[in-house]
Amino acid sequence: MTEISDWIYRISRYRLIGSKCVECGEVAYPPRLTCYKCGGKMADYQLPRRGKILYYTVVKSLPERYNRYGAYPVAIVELEDGTRIFGLLTDVDNPEKGMEVEAVLRKLYTYGEHGKIIYGVKFRPVLG
Amino acid sequence: MGRPVIVGVGYTKVGEYWDKDVFQLAYTAIKNLMDEYGVDDVDALYVGNALAGYYDRQLALASHVADALSLYDTAVSTFSSGGASSAQAIYNAVLGVASGQFKSVIVGGVEKMSEELPAKVVRGTSLVENSFLVDYNGLTSFSLQALIAQMYMEEFGLKREDLSLLPVLEHENSSKSKHSQFRNRISIEMVLNAPPVAEPLTIFDVSAPGDGAAFIAVMDEDYARKNGFKYVKILGMGSASQPANPLERASPYMFEATSRALEKALSGAGITIEDVNHLEIYNPTSIAGLLVLDSLGLCKRGESAKLVGDGYFSLEGRAPVNTFGGAKARGDPKGAVTAYQFVEAFLQHMNMAGDNQIGDVKYSLIHSMVGFDISSYVFILGGG
Numbered sequence: 001m002t003e004i005s006d007w008i009y010r011i012s013r014y015r016l017i018g019s020k021c022v023e024c025g026e027v028a029y030p031p032r033l034t035c036y037k038c039g040g041k042m043a044d045y046q047l048p049r050r051g052k053i054l055y056y057t058v059v060k061s062l063p064e065r066y067n068r069y070g071a072y073p074v075a076i077v078e079l080e081d082g083t084r085i086f087g088l089l090t091d092v093d094n095p096e097k098g099m100e101v102e103a104v105l106r107k108l109y110t111y112g113e114h115g116k117i118i119y120g121v122k123f124r125p126v127l128g
Numbered sequence: 129m130g131r132p133v134i135v136g137v138g139y140t141k142v143g144e145y146w147d148k149d150v151f152q153l154a155y156t157a158i159k160n161l162m163d164e165y166g167v168d169d170v171d172a173l174y175v176g177n178a179l180a181g182y183y184d185r186q187l188a189l190a191s192h193v194a195d196a197l198s199l200y201d202t203a204v205s206t207f208s209s210g211g212a213s214s215a216q217a218i219y220n221a222v223l224g225v226a227s228g229q230f231k232s233v234i235v236g237g238v239e240k241m242s243e244e245l246p247a248k249v250v251r252g253t254s255l256v257e258n259s260f261l262v263d264y265n266g267l268t269s270f271s272l273q274a275l276i277a278q279m280y281m282e283e284f285g286l287k288r289e290d291l292s293l294l295p296v297l298e299h300e301n302s303s304k305s306k307h308s309q310f311r312n313r314i315s316i317e318m319v320l321n322a323p324p325v326a327e328p329l330t331i332f333d334v335s336a337p338g339d340g341a342a343f344i345a346v347m348d349e350d351y352a353r354k355n356g357f358k359y360v361k362i363l364g365m366g367s368a369s370q371p372a373n374p375l376e377r378a379s380p381y382m383f384e385a386t387s388r389a390l391e392k393a394l395s396g397a398g399i400t401i402e403d404v405n406h407l408e409i410y411n412p413t414s415i416a417g418l419l420v421l422d423s424l425g426l427c428k429r430g431e432s433a434k435l436v437g438d439g440y441f442s443l444e445g446r447a448p449v450n451t452f453g454g455a456k457a458r459g460d461p462k463g464a465v466t467a468y469q470f471v472e473a474f475l476q477h478m479n480m481a482g483d484n485q486i487g488d489v490k491y492s493l494i495h496s497m498v499g500f501d502i503s504s505y506v507f508i509l510g511g512g
Binding site for chain 2: 005006009013028030036055056057058059060061062063064065066067072074075076084085086087088108109118120
C-alpha cells in the first residue's frame with residue numbers, strides 16, 4: 001500500500017474499526033465501502049478488542065518488510081461479537097486453538113528511505 | 129460476428145533465464161509462434177504480465193513488447209492481475225475477434241521472477257490479494273491459504289496426505305514434459321516432510337517462481353480456414369468474482385467465482401461438465417487445486433482429493449488434469465501461466481503432446497483465477 005493509504009486507514013487500523021451494513025447489519029474488517037451480502041452502505045463500527053484463536057499458522061516463507069525477525073504466527077481470531085478476522089499474534093511462544101487474545105497496538109514494520117514506522121493491531125494472550 | 133479459434137502457439141521452457149529479460153523471452157515465444165505457424169498478419173497484441181511493474185520498473189508492457197518486435201500496426205493492451213493476467217488478455221482477445229474488430233490476434237503473457245529475492249517473490253505474488261487484509265497485515269497468499277486449508281481439512285475430515293495427492297500427480301505428469309520447470313517425481317512422504325511454508329503447507333504444496341513466455345494466435349474461424357490454418361475452437365468462456373476476504377464468503381473454502389464462471393462457459397459452449405475430458409486448472413497451492421476441483425460439480429464438496437487418489441484426474445484417467453504438471457511442476461510464471469495452459473490444451477487437441485498425450489480429447493476446460501478465487505475465468509476448447 002502507498003504511504004497515503006497508510007495515513008487514510010490509520011484510525012481504523014489503530015483502533016480496530018471495521019464497518020457495519022446500515023441495511024442488513026453485516027460486519028466486515030477490513031472496513032468496506034459496500035456490503036458484500038446485500039450491497040448496502042457501510043458505517044463505521046467498533047469491533048470488540050477481545051476474542052479467541054480459531055486457527056493459526058506460522059509464516060515461514062517471509063514477505064518483504066516482514067522478514068527482519070524470522071517466522072511469526074498469524075491467526076483467524078473470533079472476536080467477542082462473533083466477527084472473524086485475520087490478525088498477527090504477538091507475545092506468544094506457543095499459540096493454541098481456543099486461546100483468549102486481546103488486541104494491542106504494535107509497531108508492524110518500517111519502510112522507505114526515511115524509515116517510516118507503520119503501526120497496527122496485533123493479538124496477544126489475555127494476561128492473568 | 130467472428131468465431132474465435134486458436135491456430136498456433138509459441139512458448140519457452142519454464143525455468144530460470146539469467147541472460148534474458150522480459151522482452152527477450154516474449155520475443156522468443158512470439159517469434160516461434162509467427163515462424164512455425166506462419167502467422168504474419170497481426171491486428172492486435174495483448175500481453176499479460178503480473179510483476180514487471182514491481183520487479184523491473186517497467187509498466188505498459190504490451191506497448192514495449194510490440195516495440196521490441198517492431199509491430200507498430202497493432203492494437204496493444206496490457207493485462208496485469210497475477211496468475212490470471214494472460215487469462216484476462218485471452219478473454220479480451222476472444223471478444224475482439226468475436227466482435228469482428230480483429231481477424232488475427234497474438235495474445236499471451238511473459239514473466240520474469242527468478243532473479244528476485246525470495247521475500248520479494250513472496251510479497252509480489254501476495255499483492256493480488258486485498259492489500260489491507262494481506263500485505264499490510266503480514267499475511268501472505270500461502271499463509272492465508274494454509275489457514276483455510278486447516279478449516280477445510282477439519283470440516284471434511286481430510287488428512288495431511290490428502291493434500292499431497294495433487295502435487296504428486298502434477299510432478300508425475302511433469303516428469304515427461306519438455307517445457308516444464310520441475311521434472312522430478314515426488315512422493316506423498318516427500319510433500320509431508322518438506323520444509324513448511326506455513327503449516328500445513330510445505331514447499332511441495334506451493335508453486336515456485338519461474339520465468340517464461342507463452343503466446344497463442346487467436347483468429348476468426350473463416351479467416352483461419354481461408355488461410356489454410358488448422359485450429360482448435362474456443363467454444364465458451366465465462367468470468368465471475370467474489371469477496372477477496374475468504375471469511376466474507378458463504379463458505380471460506382467454496383470457490384464460487386470459479387463455479388459461476390464455469391456455468392457461463394459451459395452454457396456458452398452448450399455442453400455439460402461430464403462432456404469435458406481434459407482440464408488445465410490454475411492451482412498455485414495444493415489446497416487451491418482441491419477447491420477448484422470441488423467447485424466443478426464432478427463430486428460433492430470435500431471429495432475431490434478422493435477422486436485424485438482414485439486416478440480420475442491422472443493422464444490415463446477419465447478427465448486428466450494439468451497434463452504437463454500445472455503451476456506446481458510445469459511452473460508458475462504468473463503473467464504467462466494461463467497462456468501455458470492454452471498452449472498445453474492446443475498441443476493435446478493437435479495430437480502434439482508427445483509423452484503427455486491423452487487419448488481422444490474432446491472438450492478441454494481451462495481455468496484461471498486471481499488470488500484465492502477472487503475473480504475466475506473458465507474457457508471451453510474443442511472441435512479441432
